[in-house]
Amino acid sequence: SYELTQPPSMSVSPGQTASITCSGHKLEAKYACWYQQKAGQSPVLVIYQDSKRPSGIPERFSGSNSGNTATLTISGTQAMDEADYYCQAWDSATVVFGKGTKLTVL
Amino acid sequence: QVQLVESGRGVVQPGGSLRLSCAASGFTFNTYGLHWVRQAPGKGLEWVAFIRYDGISQYYADSVKGRFTISRDNSRNTLYLQLNSLRLEDTAVYYCAKDLNRDFGDYSSLDYWGQGTLVTVSS
Numbered sequence: 255s256y257e258l259t260q261p262p263s264m265s266v267s268p269g270q271t272a273s274i275t276c277s278g279h280k281l282e283a284k285y286a287c288w289y290q291q292k293a294g295q296s297p298v299l300v301i302y303q304d305s306k307r308p309s310g311i312p313e314r315f316s317g318s319n320s321g322n323t324a325t326l327t328i329s330g331t332q333a334m335d336e337a338d339y340y341c342q343a344w345d346s347a348t349v350v351f352g353k354g355t356k357l358t359v360l
Numbered sequence: 361q362v363q364l365v366e367s368g369r370g371v372v373q374p375g376g377s378l379r380l381s382c383a384a385s386g387f388t389f390n391t392y393g394l395h396w397v398r399q400a401p402g403k404g405l406e407w408v409a410f411i412r413y414d415g416i417s418q419y420y421a422d423s424v425k426g427r428f429t430i431s432r433d434n435s436r437n438t439l440y441l442q443l444n445s446l447r448l449e450d451t452a453v454y455y456c457a458k459d460l461n462r463d464f465g466d467y468s469s470l471d472y473w474g475q476g477t478l479v480t481v482s483s
Contacts, residue, residue, distance in 0.1 A: 255422075287469040289405070296455060296476060297397075297405065302469035340405050344468045347419050349395065349407035 256345035258352035265358040272328040274355045276341030279322060284343045286324035288317060291354075292337045300339075301326060333359050362386040364456050364474035371480045376446050382439040382456030382474055390414070390434040393459035395470055396441045398452035398479075408454070409441065413462035424450075446481045453478050 259277045266272040276286060286304050289297040299308050301317035304324065314329045324343075328335055336359045341352040368380035382394075396408040409430040410419045418430050429442040439456050454477050457470035 285466050285469075289470070291405075296473040297457075297470070298473070299469060299471045302460060302471070303467060308471060338404075342405075342469070344464075344466045347464065348421060349397075349410065349468060349470075351405045351407060354404040 255348070256343070256350050258341050258343060258350055260339075260341060260352040260355045262353070263356040263358065265360055266328075266331045268333060268359055269330055272331045272335070272357060274326045274328075274339050274341075274357065276324040276326070276352050277322050278324075278343060278350075281322050281324055281343065282319050284319075284345065286317065286319045287342050288315075288324075288326045289340045289342065290335075290337045291340065297340065328357075331359055335359055362458065362472040364458065364472060366454065366456055366474045366477035369477040369479060371482060372443075372446050373483055374447060374481055376481070378443045378446065378479060380441040380443065380454055380456075380477060380479070382441075384437045384439065384456075384458070387458065387472075389437040391462055393462055393464060393468070394430075394432060394439045395457045395459060396428075396430060396439075397455045397457055397470070397473075398450075399455070399476070400449075400452040403452075406452070410459070410464050410468070411439070412464060417464070419464055443479065446479075448481050451479060451481045 288301040291297040304319040305317045458472040
């Protein structure tokens with residue numbers, strides 16, 4: 255079965271750029287999307303189809319997908335961006351999630 | 361605004377059954393595909409099932425295939441998940457979520473999520 259690999263955790267200072275990676279076999283041939291889940295809340299879609307932002311998502315969130323790696327980039331990270339982030343792709347009639355990356359802003 | 365409200369939470373013994381519901385509003389229900397996704401306590405997201413906008417096709421994760429059934433009633437704007445032969449490892453918060461599209465494919469993304477409902481399987 256298809257797997258998506260994310261770093262379990264990362265930290266970033268306020269105002270800096272956070273880049274969260276998601277790796278999978280030939281991932282660039284698929285669409286990647288990203289979800290943000292804050293503690294005790296439901297997930298929120300922040301990037302879909304590799305790089306598109308849903309309405310209401312701040313411009314500091316961007317995405318890319320090349321080779322075997324999709325990347326979620328948060329520019330000018332704010333304290334409110336502290337959350338778990340999950341990548342997701344579709345493969346063989348299943349939705350696949352990465353195990354998530356806990357982003358700490360400190 | 362889009363709202364998805366799950367119900368049907370409960371504590372069930374192993375081998376038991378439960379039916380979850382998800383009442384939808386704020387969008388044209390019969391033109392979008394819908395998912396169930398679960399999250400075990402302290403764990404990540406696990407996709408469970410998808411149903412097409414017209415209910416004709418359903419897709420399942422291997423971990424629930426043959427035990428869970430996804431269905432929808434487009435006249436009631438409601439999504440369902442029938443959980444049978446429950447196991448301890450099915451304990452999780454179950455979310456319903458709307459897809460950006462009507463059918464299942466490489467473009468599938470979940471753009472709205474409910475608040476989730478807790479299913480506990482315990483003896």
